[in-house]
Amino acid sequence: MDMKAGKKLGTRERYALMTRDLEWRTTYQPMDKVFPCMSYEGIKIHDWNDWEDPFRLTMDVYWKYQAEKEKKLYAIIDAFNQNNGHLGVTDARYINTLKLFIQSIPPLEQMAARGFTNVSRQMAGGGARIACLLQAVDEIRHFQTQIHSISNYNKYYNGLHGFVGQQSRLWYLSERKSFFDDAITAGPFEFMVAIGFAFEYVLTNLVFVPYVSGAAYNGDMAAMAFGFSAQSDEARHMTLGLECIKFMLEQDPDNVPIVQRWIDKWTWRGARVLGGIGMMMDYMLPKRIMSFKEAWEIYFEENGGALFNDLARYGIRPPKCYAQTVAEKEHISHQAWLGFYQKSQAMSAHAWLPTPEEMDWLSSKYPNTFDKYYRPRFELFREMARSGEPFDNHTLSMNCQVCQATIHYTEPDDPTTLCLRETDHQGEKYHFCSDHCREIFEYEPEKYVQAWIPTHQALQGNCFEPGVDPSAPDFDAKAALFDYWGIRDGRDNGDFEGSEDQRNFSAWRKLATQN
């Protein structure tokens, strides 16, 4: 056969032929019946050909590089486990960051995969569909690699065993769960602003960069490796989120106010979720990387600021919550950790009081707030713990109807007063952590009245295993709740001081360094 090899195609041509060119317009059904979710949110799209595909990734190239990432990752995980790497972390307190991580994040990755699978079916343009499809596959990969990396710790430490069921039951996990539940029950364009833009572009740097650097600083090669492997996909996700926003804003001026409202809503919801990350950075990493405040300044104020300046040409302004988040950056991590410390009896992880040296670090990083508002409380709690009566809060919390955070943050302009808002809807009273969450509720009350809030449900008697009879004379509410939550009392929960994890780690480390 006499065949001449043609000129090798360039990235742009290859991309056009292998993705966009596979699209067709339907003939025996109208396009709006095939893509029925494209119009109800009010977003107007005139020409999907205007969609820009910055990474121009085709399926074959995608598989090639993803396979390479997986090979690198699993080689590192194997080596780490073979070498008893878990005994090399700074100290066993660090492992509690992994407990909170596995309880929250892999289930959210899976929700993200479901969301992007749905959106990749709903989008009427080929470029958007393929990018969302690739992202859905990435999210499943993150779900799997996170579980694989952390599973080795589950062989040795408490509190990591129950994440599959705990995510939808345990009181302190509902805040993050509700973020994704809210997003995947929104329309496809709102989902893209929620996850693609607010979460991936504006906030993901604050989740993964501190986590990955935190793992690297604290000797956890397994978490560092999966963090890097996942994060190498994030650059693509961030770019997709930004392209989607620009596309909507360029298609029709009527889209601007809709997109603005989503940016306001989802930046606030994301900022609330990040309280937990702040707590990890400032209190849970034995070896700190930077303070949450510093990370907020670099990644939200500087980088988010650059982004909002850029979008100003479309008539977009910074999110309404911007000033409040800047004021709260000096408070949020301290208030979150105080909340966790006093309720560690009801957690599948340990909490502890910062040491005097750690409090000095916090004073230097938070000169305006730590000594004035938070150090005295930690010193009091230390005194109480020393006298054998630690400050344990045995109540179930009241949670915000929208973000589902425990209502324990303070007024934006007064860090000594609890911030609590309420509103009446069809004869019922609903409670919120902030003006922003109340505003989100009031725009779509039919959606948020359906929220299933674990602490409220527990008080209504809906959180016991089947067959448990709360009216039985020997009924033990705490034992029944712990059973439902998957917490083994005395092993998974409580103060790190005196815990089984603390004793085991110290004994095993001695065995690893002596005969």
Place this chain on the structure above:
Amino acid sequence: MSKIFVVLQKGDESRGIVEAIVDDNTAAELEEHPALYRVTAPGRMVIRRASIEDHLGRPFDLHELQLYLVSLSGHVDESDEEFVLSWNA
């Protein structure tokens, strides 16, 4: 002018990439963090295939950047020769 950045995992390949970026972007600044390189530049940054090949001493496909990228900022425009990041404002 708003800042552009890329963050790369530390390693031999990334070191070559970072050196190429600093060569090609006179205003670029390199920060070293644990396990990470962060390179910043005002407004615009060009990552050139030919320069990376010079530093690595081997052929390089710009898609390969995906193996080392941790984060970036700005609008992306990628061709066979260049990976460009920029802000319009």
